[in-house]
Amino acid sequence: xxxxxxxxxxxxxxxxxxxxxxxxxxxxxxxxxxxxxxxxxxxxxxxxxxxxxxxxxxxxxxxxxxxxxxxxxxxxxxxxxxxxxxxxxxxxxxxxxxxxxxxxxxxxxxxxxxxxxxxxxxxxxxxxxxxxxxxxxxxxxxxxxxxxxxxxxxxxxxxxxxxxxxxxxxxxxxxxxxxxxxxxxxxxxxxxxxxxxxxxxxxxxxxxxxxxxxxxxxxxxxxxxxxxxxxxxxxxxxxxxxxxxxxxxxxxxxxxxxxxxxxxxxxxxxxxxxxxxxxxxxxxxxxxxxxxxxxxxxxxxxxxxxxxxxxxxxxxxxxxx
Numbered sequence: 136x137x138x139x140x141x142x143x144x145x146x147x148x149x150x151x152x153x154x155x156x157x158x159x160x161x162x163x164x165x166x167x168x169x170x171x172x173x174x175x176x177x178x179x180x181x182x183x184x185x186x187x188x189x190x191x192x193x194x195x196x197x198x199x200x201x202x203x204x205x206x207x208x209x210x211x212x213x214x215x216x217x218x219x220x221x222x223x224x225x226x227x228x229x230x231x232x233x234x235x236x237x238x239x240x241x242x243x244x245x246x247x248x249x250x251x252x253x254x255x256x257x258x259x260x261x262x263x264x265x266x267x268x269x270x271x272x273x274x275x276x277x278x279x280x281x282x283x284x285x286x287x288x289x290x291x292x293x294x295x296x297x298x299x300x301x302x303x304x305x306x307x308x309x310x311x312x313x314x315x316x317x318x319x320x321x322x323x324x325x326x327x328x329x330x331x332x333x334x335x336x337x338x339x340x341x342x343x344x345x346x347x348x349x350x351x352x353x354x355x356x357x358x359x360x361x362x363x364x365x366x367x368x369x370x371x372x373x374x375x376x377x378x379x380x381x382x383x384x385x386x387x388x389x390x391x392x393x394x395x396x397x398x399x400x401x402x403x404x405x406x407x408x409x410x411x412x413x414x415x416x417x418x419x420x421x422x423x424x425x426x427x428x429x430x431x432x433x434x435x436x437x438x439x440x441x442x443x444x445x446x447x448x449x450x451x452x453x454x455x456x
Contacts, residue, residue: 169334171363177216177244179357180369183330183337184283187222193411194278194313197396197428202309206277207231210305212268213285216245217261221253224260231260233273239265269298275307281314287373290350292384295376299388309433312390316378319422322351323375335359344375351375378417381427390429397425 198206207230209223214234223232236242242263253261264271268281279302289295302312327340338356345351355369382393396411400418411426 168360170359170361171357171365174335174357174359174365176357176365176368177241177248179335179337179365180355181216181218183332183355183357185218187219189409190219190280190282191223191226193396193426194280194311197313197426198278198311201311201430206311208274208276208278208307209233210235210273210276210279212279212281212302213283214245214263215241215283216248217242217263218245218249219280219282221245221249221257221261224253224257228256231262231274233262233264233276235264235266235268235271235273237265237267269301273305275310276305277307277310279306279310279312281312284315284317284371284373286314287371287376290348290374292380295381295384296388299384299390303389303431306431308431310431312385312429312431314381314427314429315424316376316381316427317422317424318375318377319420321421329358349374349376378425378427382429385427385429389431391432393427393429395425395427398423 194209195206205227207227209220209230209232211217211220211223211232211234214220214236215238217234217236220232220234224230234242234245242265246263250258250261250263262273264273281302286295286298289298299312306312322341323344323346325341325343327338329339330337336358338358340354340356342352342354351371351373353371353373354367357365357368378395382395385393394413395415395417397414397417398407399410399412400406401408407424417423417425
């Protein structure tokens with residue numbers, strides 16, 4: 136369910152920074168040292184930047200802050216390997232999940248990796264769907280998650296609004312839309328950041344940024360102790376949206392009360408502490424990551440509140456993995 140742990144406050148970090156947010160799980164040691172030849176890019180990505188248990192805990196906390204029921208249905212747009220969706224159905228015996236993505240190969244890898252770990256009952260409650268997230272309807276979800284910055288692939292306001300409206304139609308009244316975002320002044324710099332993990336190094340490479348259009352080109356590379364590398368294991372051709380733009384577009388799409396959850400800071404190091412709290416004022420640091428949570432009104436007739444106000448098409452649905 137992308138990721139910032141190499142920009143420092145300087146603080147957390149850019150899409151290498153989501154690691155601070157939920158990437159505290161160490162990589163599993165293989166026999167001997169990892170090399171580019173013996174490593175799998177999807178496994179390395181998950182070890183570097185994903186921690187479904189933390190994501191699920193956050194989504195449940197945000198949901199319970201607003202509603203008196205427990206969320207059971209998750210729709211994960213741009214699901215990639217389905218790591219988070221599979222964890223969701225394992226989390227509670229009545230949870231159901233829909234993972235939507237355009238990349239058959241990535242989903243097939245996820246089925247082999249995570250799907251095979253599910254029980255027969257859990258498999259029945261997990262649905263893998265190849266499709267465009269804008270035109271693939273599912274059972275209305277309690278929570279629709281678009282994480283790892285995957286929706287940054289929409290480079291125009293019209294494109295972003297179209298996706299948000301599609302998301303709105305796939306959420307229950309009284310449900311949540313959960314996204315994440317990254318930024319900070321180093322996010323606009325041509326820079327390569329590195330983070331050492333157990334047996335390999337994760338590199339977040341910002342190749343270019345266009346301040347006129349907001350477009351950014353990023354890559355993830357992996358480096359190994361023997362000097363070998365997986366170059367451009369993942370490439371992201373995005374627009375770097377601001378939190379203000381995202382919130383405004385959410386309201387235009389019909390959502391109410393969009394709220395930003397800002398990551399706290401470890402005073403001694405100046406880095407992110409992995410704890411996200413609702414804030415209206417952020418810090419002008421080198422790198423940050425945040426969650427955005429928006430509500431679909433309980434009643435279709437509910438209007439945007441005063442609080443809410445303050446605060447050639449290609450298929451879309453491929454994950455940031």
